[in-house]
Amino acid sequence: MKSHARVVIIGGGIMGVGLLYHLALEGWTDIVLVEKGELTSGSTWHAAGQCPQFTTSLNLTRIHNYGTQLYPKLEELTGQAVSWHGCGGLRLATTDEELNWLKYVYGVSRLAGYECEIIGPDEIRQYHPFLNTFGVKAAFHTITDGHVAPADVTNAMAAGARKLGAEIYRRTMVTDVKHLPSGEWLVVTDQGNITCEHVVNAAGSYADVVGAWSGHNVPIANMLHHYLITEPVQELIDFGPELPVVRDPWSHSYLREETNGILIGPYETATAHVCWDGKPPAWDFESELVAPELDRLMPWLEKAGERFPLFNKAGLKSVISGAITHTPDGNYLSGPAHGPRNYWMHCGASIGICQGAGAGKYLAQWMVHGQAEINMREFDPRRFGSRWATKEYTETVSIEDYHHMYYCYKPGEQHKVGRNLRTSSLHERLKAEGAQFSQIYGWERARWYDRTGEGENFSYRRNNAFEAVRAEAMAVRERVGLMDLSTFSKFEVKGPDAHAFLERICANRVPARDGGIILGHLLNANGFIESELTITRLSADHFYVLSAAVAQEHDYDQMAWRKRDSENVTITDITDDFGVLVLAGPRARDVLSACTATDLSNEAFRWLTGKVATVAGVAGVRLLRVNYVGELGWELHCPMAEMPRVYDALMAAGKPHGIQLFGTLAMNSLRMEKAYRGWGSELTTEIDMFEASMERFIRTDKADFIGREASLRRKQQGERMKLVYIEIDATDSDSLGNEPVYAGDTLIGLTTGGAYGYATGKSLAFAYVSPDRAAPGTEFEVLMFTDRHKARVLPDVAWDPTNERLRA
Structure with a gap:
């Protein structure tokens, strides 16, 4: 041997x-x-x-x-x-x-x-x-x-x-x-x-x-x-x-x-x-x-x-x-x-x-x-968290999965057992409001709010949630909405070398000033997209890092594995310590101002900046002026135990402004109207930043970052495919992802997913297509349920292309 x-x-x-x-x-x-x-x-x-x-x-x-x-x-x-x-x-x-x-x-x-x-x-x-x-x-x-x-x-x-x-x-x-x-x-x-x-x-x-x-x-x-x-x-x-x-x-x-x-x-x-x-x-x-x-x-x-x-x-x-x-x-x-x-x-x-x-x-x-x-x-084994995927959970849900081996699970439909493993401190309040929960990485997260008591009739086509989600999305566009997004993975990166470490592992430039926020991507050595992070600089040696719920162990590993022994940096997973509320919409500033003494004016608190504040009497709330829905708004990262106090205050202050709760279905619609990419769908290890049309987030002028040289080589070689933002002439369904895209009889690409945009009245989607089909105005067809639907590449973001509402 x-x-x-x-x-x-x-x-x-x-x-x-x-x-x-x-x-x-x-x-x-x-x-x-x-x-x-x-x-x-x-x-x-x-x-x-x-x-x-x-x-x-x-x-x-x-x-x-x-x-x-x-x-x-x-x-x-x-x-x-x-x-x-x-x-x-x-x-x-x-x-x-x-x-x-x-x-x-x-x-x-x-x-x-x-x-x-x-x-x-x-x-x-x-x-x-x-x-x-x-x-x-x-x-x-x-x-x-x-x-x-x-x-x-x-x-x-x-x-x-x-x-x-x-x-x-x-x-x-x-x-x-x-x-x-x-x-x-x-x-x-x-x-x-x-x-x-x-x-x-x-x-x-x-x-x-x-x-x-x-x-x-x-x-x-x-x-x-x-x-x-x-x-x-x-x-x-x-x-x-x-x-x-x-x-x-x-x-x-x-x-x-x-x-x-x-x-x-x-x-x-x-x-x-x-x-x-x-x-x-x-x-x-x-x-x-x-x-x-x-x-x-x-x-x-x-x-x-x-x-x-x-x-x-x-x-x-x-x-x-x-x-x-x-x-x-x-x-x-x-x-x-x-x-x-x-x-x-x-x-x-x-x-x-x-x-x-x-x-x-x-x-x-x-x-x-x-x-x-x-x-x-x-297939990544880290899709199950080490702490919540217990033996009891595994056996209970595996039996249910076996029972449903030949059952047709419709989009969004999930097993009903093995639930309520991880809940935010608002779970019971949201449940009382009609929240229809879905499970993600053990968390219960509101998908939409049902005021009828009927529950969701899951389907491959648009279903009974469609109009309820319209109301949620339009509340965010026209007034103000509130969402519990505590499922974010949350990390603190601290130490004298924290800035240099993040600068070395991120394709984007890490904030050099306190309060700065950036969207950063970790690339692998081949120049392909491994992770997506939101990084807030709280101080010179203290950074607050956010990523997708399902990436909690994946992204911790990505950071830990990239850290050099010589770097004086600590990486701490604080996911369960903080809850997150997303307050967004044209009246968001009015609502939040009633709950905090912090100056929220545009001059004092600009877009893509963060501050630590007291809100509704709760100290240590991390206010980040950023969101995934494309409106004036803030993420409020609160100590989890104190989040109900903040929620109650925001709901009370928002009542005169028509505040409404919204869930992930509305968020997906809103993000599609802003053409925001998603990790795991548009952004994967199969593609690079240029193919994903993410050039503005990669700073090749930086001295060095992991994946830089490979990215430059890939750019010189030319793109194999290109991400495009499209409108589909859909009828009773919207893009689910992985639908073929055709030009005549030639297969030229595939969709990655989409949603109906309620404010724009468009069925929107992303697709990867051959680069010669990526120009604005190009038309082709998307195969959906064996029927071909005409689609066209949009010349710009469907909603607020100049980001005026975000910067308001």
Whole structure:
């Protein structure tokens, strides 16, 4: 056994082996995989091996699509036999919203480049004559879907990795992982120890146990899942061609042919539970199954039999019942863990056979090159906070996610369990006002305010919230609005070197005067956008840094990892210490003046400046004259416990001015009217500042900042794409993001998201298009729900392009 390696991967399932293979393909060959049993001996060996491409997420689609392209070629590439069945797939829609879902995903398929079509019930029988189509409105027919033998593809990638120089140690038990003072990691095994630069937790069902050794929280739950295989059926033998894999939301099951028999895998919508009573599996648990529980599956099996009647005629051959890992949002974990550098997660995959190859490819890119070619934010393990994503939360929500595996979640719709983990001190007041909350990074944040008691009728189209949000947005434009935005991530950067440190890591110039505020971006070494921060200088050695709610651990790490040992700087996360109120609108100054003695005149308190003040008798309120809605206004950063006093005073002072509460839906509408970019949508690691049309926030004349030289090179090379601000001739829906953009029959780009602008009467969106289509006035079409809508590049910001209202 080697004593040193560049990378040690813990776990020999398809996720670990897929990463090993792709790291070797990227040129890293001083790499080791350690497995306590045999390869695939955990959850991989008993997986059904389905490889679908239908998914709402473009980035996840690209991961799935890569697997369906690689697996048929693996035998040729590695010399190891692979049993690939390219039989296609049928995703059924039984409601209007499921049909909308199919139509939206069709647009995603155009961007990902896989072959598919939406077909009616009569056409389904051309591909699957044995399927009962009662209640079916349409099906999403994917030509290149299939299924594969899990052991085959895993062993093939292992063989490929070995040929490239990687090493695999089977029957080797890892017993501990330690972070060394050198910054390296020590992987302790029963066969010896390995010191490495990078360690990867790909331990499958054991990932949470392995993570705990080094203090890492791994939010996974081992769910019990069954599938059944029948004896061969004569009708299938006589039919000949293999039937496509069917996914049926009515029976909540996948249904397919398996060696001339029928395979049914139900995702029960009730009674599902974790394995082993939530305890970790025994260390000697290997290539074993869990006792089946067929009695409680009968309601879904009976429905499956109605959908695929041949199932009722066949004799049962085998029952597979084993553990599959789930995360609370159904996405696997892949990326750096919070804390010391170079501990990577690569686990939690519930459909890992499909994802194993693509997941390995893109994490390998991230590790080797500092970023992947796709946006990895939705897989980043830090999307779950270490403190609030507890074991109880993980199991509760993972079970709910399992129950809803085939449920059509509409935009904005979320799980109803695992809620109220993090609330601001105003939560009960806002709830009493009709707040409809959504969860973000554990926080409850008001999405909109319902005065009817009806709640939101979630839909892919404009819904019952549309007019209520109009009232909220217009209150901000015409009078004054108040919003609780306590979900900001908040940090203090202090010390004699604080200014120099921030100047070195930010593309923009950091304020040199007390009270100055800037929008700053952290770029990676390749010049792409990693983080977006709002930085306020409170004093020469004290800066207040804000970022997105979901970036709390991500952005702390970005700052901590960039800090040099020689720099006298401390970075403190104070997110929970401060609540935030956004007061905005033409009457904002009148309202705030009634609550503070601080001079709020334009001469004394200019736009993009901040002061510490007393408001409503509460001292230490950080008043920042900045907001995300494009109106005269302030953010009031209050001690969390004191925020209700400030809120009550503002509401009372605002009553004569028609003050109204507003939520995130109105904020999104308002920010789109001002063409404000969003981190994670318009601003990602896929693009640079010039492509994002953010030139005014990058100061290449600065002596040095991380990503400067790469940014200059990229600018000289020319833009691959360009962000444009567009108006769409929409009807009953607005841009959700990831809709294809066409010029004639040529695909020229994609949207990143949008909203209806109530004050401007325009359906607005951002899109990345080829640079030759970026000029103001250029017209093209956006594909929305399989219909093309005309769109045009706007010459300027739709609302207050000269910022007169902000500066008032």
